[in-house]
Amino acid sequence: DTGVSQDPRHKITKRGQNVTFRCDPISEHNRLYWYRQTLGQGPEFLTYFQNEAQLEKSRLLSDRFSAERPKGSFSTLEIQRTEQGDSAMYLCASSSGRTGSTDTQYFGPGTRLTVL
Amino acid sequence: KNQVEQSPQSLIILEGKNCTLQCNYTVSPFSNLRWYKQDTGRGPVSLTIMTFSENTKSNGRYTATLDADTKQSSLHITASQLSDSASYICVVAFRGATNKLIFGTGTLLAVQP
Numbered sequence: 296d297t298g299v300s301q302d303p304r305h306k307i308t309k310r311g312q313n314v315t316f317r318c319d320p321i322s323e324h325n326r327l328y329w330y331r332q333t334l335g336q337g338p339e340f341l342t343y344f345q346n347e348a349q350l351e352k353s354r355l356l357s358d359r360f361s362a363e364r365p366k367g368s369f370s371t372l373e374i375q376r377t378e379q380g381d382s383a384m385y386l387c388a389s390s391s392g393r394t395g396s397t398d399t400q401y402f403g404p405g406t407r408l409t410v411l
Numbered sequence: 412k413n414q415v416e417q418s419p420q421s422l423i424i425l426e427g428k429n430c431t432l433q434c435n436y437t438v439s440p441f442s443n444l445r446w447y448k449q450d451t452g453r454g455p456v457s458l459t460i461m462t463f464s465e466n467t468k469s470n471g472r473y474t475a476t477l478d479a480d481t482k483q484s485s486l487h488i489t490a491s492q493l494s495d496s497a498s499y500i501c502v503v504a505f506r507g508a509t510n511k512l513i514f515g516t517g518t519l520l521a522v523q524p
Contacts, residue, residue: 299454326510337415337500337514338455351511386454390510396442397462398510402454 299403301387307409308377315373316406320389327370328400329362330386331355338386344370345392377410384408413438415515417501423521428491432518434484434501442506446475446486449498449517458486458499491522 300319308314320327325346330338341360343351346367356362359377364370374381384407388400415436424430436444443462447455459468459475461484467476472489488495498517505511 328512330514335516337502337516338512339514340511343511388454396504396506396510397460399457399460400510400512402456404454405452407452 299387299389299401301385301403301406303406304404305407305409307411309411310377310379312377313373313375314377314408315371316385316387316408318370318372318387318389318403320368320370320387321391321401324389324391324401325367326390326392326398326400327364328388328390329370329372330388332384332386332405333382341372374408377408379410382408382410413503413505413513415501415503415513417499417515417518419518420516421519421521423523424491426491426493426522426524429487429489430491430520432486432488432499432501432520434486434515436482436484436501436503436513436515438503438505438513440506441479441482442504442510444475444477444484445502445504445512446473446484447500447502447514449500451497455500455502488520491520493522493524496520496522 327344329341332338344364384405390398446458449455461477474487500517501515
C-alpha cells in the first residue's frame, strides 16, 4: 500500500499519560499536515511541515503538543500529560507540493485517541 | 471569521435517487474549494478541487459547482449507490504558502435500498 499510513490506529490511555503517534506520508511527498477531528466535526488544522521544517502551527496546538519530522519523511505527534479533551481522531495528510495551491492532500486512516 | 457551513446536516435518500449538498463559506483570502468524502472511521478522500475561475467540475457521478461571487458551492450526486453513504465535507483552502484547509462539519448522507 503506497498511501499515507498512521500508527497506531487506536490508542486508549489514562489521563496524564504521554502518547506518540506516527505518520508515514506518501513517498516523496514533501508536505505533511496534522489535523484533529472530534465527533461530528470536520478536521481542524494543527500543524504543517515542508520537508523537515515545521512552518505553521495552529493555536490549537498547546504546549503539551509537539510534532516533528526529523528527516523530512515520517512525522510524529506527541501529546504530553493527556487530558480527556484530547480525545479525538488525529489525521495526517501529505501532498506533493508540485501543483501549488491546488495540491491534493491525501489523508491517512487516522489514529483514534481515547483518554480515560 | 473564516468559516465553512454546510447543509443539510444529514440526508437520507433511496438508492438510485439524486441529491444536492450545499456549502457556504467566508474564508479569505480564498484559494480553492474542495469536496471530500469521508467514510466512517476513515480519513477523507478528495473528490473535486475548484479554483476561483472554475464554475463546475465533475468526477464520475459527482458534480461540484462554485459561485465565487456569492461564496457558495454545491455537490450533486447522480444515481446514488449504497456505497455513497458517507460524510461529505466542503473544504476551503487559504491562498498562501501552506494551503491550510478550513473544513465544514459535513453532510452525513445515508443511501437506503
